Amino acid sequence: MKNLWHIAHALWQTAPAFRLALLYLVLLAAVALALPWLPLAYGPNELDLEQIYQAPFGWETETDKSRHWLGTDGLGRDVLSNILYGARTAFTISLPVMALASLIGLTLGAMAGLYGNRRLYLSRALLAALLIGLLTFAYYGIYLPTLLFSQGADYADFLLTGIAAVLFSLLLVLALTPLFKRLPYLKKKSPFPTDELLLRLIEVQTSIPRLVLILVLAAIVPPTLLALSVLLVLTFWTGTARLARAEMLRIRELPFFEAATSLGYTQKRLLVRHALPHLLRPVLVAFSFGLAGLLMLESTLSFLNIGVSTDLVSWGRMIAGIRTNTAAWWLVAIPGAVLSLTVLALQTFSYYVLRTLQNKK
Template sequence: MKNLWHILQLQWQSAPAFRLSLLYLTLLTVLALALPWLPLAYGPNDLDLDQIYQAPFGWKAEADKPRHWLGTDGLGRDVLANILYGARTAFAISLPVMAMASLIGLLLGAMAGLFGNQRLQMSRAFLIALLISLVPLSYYGIYLPIQLSNYGANTVEFILTGMLAIGLSLLLVLVLRVFLRQFPVLKEKSALPADELLLRLIEVQTSIPRLVLILVLAAVAPPTLLALTVLLTLTFWTGTARLARAEMMRIRELPFFEAAISLGYTPKRLLMRHAVPHLMGPVLVAFSFGLAGLLMLESTLSFLNIGVSTDLVSWGRMIAGIRANTAAWWLVAIPGVVLSLTVLALQTFSYYVLQFLQNKK
């Protein structure tokens, strides 16, 4: 975290474009979080059928009604309110997805880069128990929450399901490990090719287009925020994993890391104390680039009306309103400009952080 703060502090002082992009992203995030307390005249789904397709800054307002400063759509919904609530939807999807995907990619990539194909030794009993435990983990951790979301389950039920998935998986690993160790052949340790497994998993994952998976999900299950979040998390981790693996292989050859290995430090300490702090900068770059990609993907899915629940306000769904009236240019221009500025700010932020890391090397 100190390295990240140092990067942000130096770039803030030396790069006006970085400063401007960070201010814009901070302002947009604060507005999205503070929506319940903002003095908005209209809600995102409030209908004003007397003023449909009102242009921005239009002065056709009744004396007893507030103005629609950025216009309205075909149902009289306020564009300003929808822009702000659309930002909250975009960040509610993209931030958790990218955070979880970055965490998964960081851990898998760092472990693959550290252990390679020969350094990770584990007993065959533990490996078999670990593979079998993936069955209840997948069922109670992925399939069951998706089904619960279709029936409108509350947060407590999702938390209990997650705890059940983790608890059953750990219990199954412990019980099966004790049982399988009764067989002498399963007590022997063998090298787990962590690097090779990760590369093959990434190849399989990236060989299936993400949009195809989303279309399949939309065909077999109602569009929910949880289902889309899980699917995107399971497909967005590969880029971070590749980057973390490459950086870990570079860090592994540095003198300070070789000295730490020679002192006999445990793999956990090597990862958490010596490797992860140096990986946070590149992961931050991958995080911001991935966040920009997720924002564009969410808007695309909303525009196509797939994968995202129709009760969520979205920039993409606002842009889709132009289909009913091509003269309503503000339905494309305003959300399109906000989306473009957000993506540009994220790309600018990533560029300056990446430039700093390259100059540092």
């Protein structure tokens, strides 16, 4: 982290484009956090039916009413307020989703690169218990909640069923493992093909286009912010996992890592103390690149009204308003410009950090 701070400080002094991108992102994040205290005249979903499709910077509004500085949409909703609240929605979805997806990808990729196919030994009893627990979770955590939702069950019942399935599967694994260990065959340990399993899992998931997978999952999952976040996490971890695996394979061949291995350090210490500091820098760069992709995908889903609730304030939903009135150019130009600037700022930030890291190698 100290090295990243030094890199950012050096880029701030030498790269004007990096400075502008960072200033824009910090300003946008500060505005999104300070929204409850900003003196906005209109709320994001507040209707003003007397001022529908009002163009930006309209000065003909009555003096006793607050102006819509950036215009309104087909229901009279203020564009400025929706732009600001749309930024909060974008970061509320993209930041936690990308953080969780990066954590999952970093963990699985680093383990696959470190252990390979012959270095991690697990008891056959644990593997058998995990298989039964996985099948149990697939039934009670996926099939049964989907069946309940199709029959009109509440979202609370849907969520509680999923949580109960996770707890029941874990308890089942913990209970069955010591029982299986009593059997002579299951008591032995076998190499667990960590790398091969991860690669096959990534191949299966990436063989299905991300948007198609989201469409299928969104058809059986209620359109909420939590459901959308879970769907995005399940589709965004693969890129980080592949990067972490490749970096781990490279680090494993470095002299300092081979020296630490020859000294007899445990695999846990090798991973946490020696490999993780070198893995964090490229993963953080991938995090910012993935953040830009998530912003675009979230806006696309909101534009298509897929997997998101209709009352969610989003830049994509604002752009979708052009379909009812093609003359309302500001419904595309203003949120589209803000979205493009945000993605460009994230890409610029990532580019300069990545270039600096490559020059240091």
